[in-house]
Amino acid sequence: MAVMKKKRKGGIPPISTASLPDVIFMILFFFMISTTMRDQEIMVKTHLPDATEVSKLEKKQLVSYIYIGQPVDSQQAQYGTAARIQLNDSYQTLEDILNFIASERDKLSEADRMAMTVMLKADRNTRMGIVDDTKQELRKANALKISYAANKTMSIIGQ
Amino acid sequence: MENKREVKEINASSMADIAFLLLIFFLVATTMNVDTGITRMLPAIPLEEQPEDVKVRERNLMSILVTQHDMIAMDRQAVDISQLKDRVKEFVLNPRGDVNMPESKDTEIVLPDGSIWIYPVSEGVVSLLSDRGTSYNMYIAVQNELTRAFNEIRNEVAREKFGNDFMKLDEGEREAVTKAVPAKISEAEPKNTGGN
Numbered sequence: 500m501a502v503m504k505k506k507r508k509g510g511i512p513p514i515s516t517a518s519l520p521d522v523i524f525m526i527l528f529f530f531m532i533s534t535t536m537r538d539q540e541i542m543v544k545t546h547l548p549d550a551t552e553v554s555k556l557e558k559k560q561l562v563s564y565i566y567i568g569q570p571v572d573s574q575q576a577q578y579g580t581a582a583r584i585q586l587n588d589s590y591q592t593l594e595d596i597l598n599f600i601a602s603e604r605d606k607l608s609e610a611d612r613m614a615m616t617v618m619l620k621a622d623r624n625t626r627m628g629i630v631d632d633t634k635q636e637l638r639k640a641n642a643l644k645i646s647y648a649a650n651k652t653m654s655i656i657g658q
Numbered sequence: 659m660e661n662k663r664e665v666k667e668i669n670a671s672s673m674a675d676i677a678f679l680l681l682i683f684f685l686v687a688t689t690m691n692v693d694t695g696i697t698r699m700l701p702a703i704p705l706e707e708q709p710e711d712v713k714v715r716e717r718n719l720m721s722i723l724v725t726q727h728d729m730i731a732m733d734r735q736a737v738d739i740s741q742l743k744d745r746v747k748e749f750v751l752n753p754r755g756d757v758n759m760p761e762s763k764d765t766e767i768v769l770p771d772g773s774i775w776i777y778p779v780s781e782g783v784v785s786l787l788s789d790r791g792t793s794y795n796m797y798i799a800v801q802n803e804l805t806r807a808f809n810e811i812r813n814e815v816a817r818e819k820f821g822n823d824f825m826k827l828d829e830g831e832r833e834a835v836t837k838a839v840p841a842k843i844s845e846a847e848p849k850n851t852g853g854n
Contacts, residue, residue, distance in 0.1 A: 516671070516674065517670070519674040520670065520673035520674045520676075520677050523674055523677035523678055523681055524677050526681055527677055527680050527681045527684065530681065530684045530685060530688065534684065534688035534689060548794060548795045548799070549798075550695075550696055550798055550801075550802040550805075551802060551806065552696065552802050552805035552806050552809055553694035553695055553696060554694065554695070554696070554697055555692050555693070555694055556692075556693045556694070556695065559693075562693065616697070618695055619695075621794050622794065623793070623794055623795040623798075624793060624794070624795065625793070626790060626791055626792065626793065626794070627724075627788045627789065627790055627791070627792040627793070627797055628790030628791065630797070631788065631790065634700060634845070637700060638700050638701070638702065638703050639703060641702070641703075643699050643700040643701075643702060644699060644700075645697070645698055645699075645700055646693075646695035646696065646697045646698070647695050647696045647698070647798055647801065648693060648694070648695040649694065649695055649696055649798055649802070650694070651694050
């Protein structure tokens with residue numbers, strides 16, 4: 500009895516943290532599977548339009564992005580406020596789209612090239628002129644599968 | 659004798675710190691959002707030797723123009739965006755057999771179980787035209803309504819034929835319904851009516 504009493508004197512025994520790494524690893528794996536790498540810095544404002552009938556793009560490696568919109572505030576002093584096209588990490592002109600598509604296509608394997616999708620991330624306040632020009636360039640580059648990026652909402656009518 | 663000496667347990671208390679470090683790295687370096695969008699196929703640029711696009715008969719064509727002031731004209735008539743979906747559905751289905759609405763052609767569609775399903779596929783083509791001054795927001799809203807019209811028709815056909823919503827069908831069935839209701843939306847060459 501005396502021995503027991505001595506043990507209890509130390510107060511509450513410390514909680515075992517041996518399973519903590521397992522828990523953290525589990526969270527880690529969850530994030531590794533459910534996320535993708537952030538690949539580029541976006542230099543144009545892209546406040547996407549809303550739509551109800553959007554579909555998900557399944558294979559991210561098959562998707563190339565073209566951003567269209569006003570330069571972000573920090574770049575406006577240098578580039579003005581007219582809508583611009585961003586490919587990879589910099590502002591580009593319409594003529595660069597052909598090269599961009601060619602290089603993106605080269606990254607894919609032979610079998611995947613047909614399934615390549617170009618996602619147009621354009622700001623909702625952009626005029627269609629620059630978007631139409633981009634579409635024409637994509638047709639010339641034979642990148643015909645496109646997707647207009649939009650946020651999913653429940654209803655858009657009466658906004 | 660020496661082997662019997664007990665191996666000391668490795669201290670694993672720093673494992674949690676390592677895992678935390680990796681976790682934080684992934685939290686910072688990755689994005690969570692899944693890209694969503696309205697998918698379309700652009701028409702290929704016709705080769706020069708080829709004749710001009712096959713003329714679509716007047717009754718099979720519905721032209722939708724989104725003007726620079728974000729107004730919608732359907733066959734030169736102004737319509738509101740809220741009417742657009744139903745008008746497109748009516749156009750594609752042509753429920754009353756109107757002679758000014760598209761004709762349909764009975765097409766044999768092979769079902770996944772090998773049987774043949776004959777469905778009158780509409781010949782209607784929706785041609786969407788925008789101006790250089792049209793806002794992208796309006797354009798996407800119109801595209802969305804067009805997609806919605808076709809999705810609803812597909813749902814109705816799927817429910818009638820397979821007794822389930824289009825999205826709940828398996829891949830083969832979905833393909834058959836897509837063949838029965840092709841989303842014929844033509845994004846015609848851009849046009850400059852506003853002069854800007």
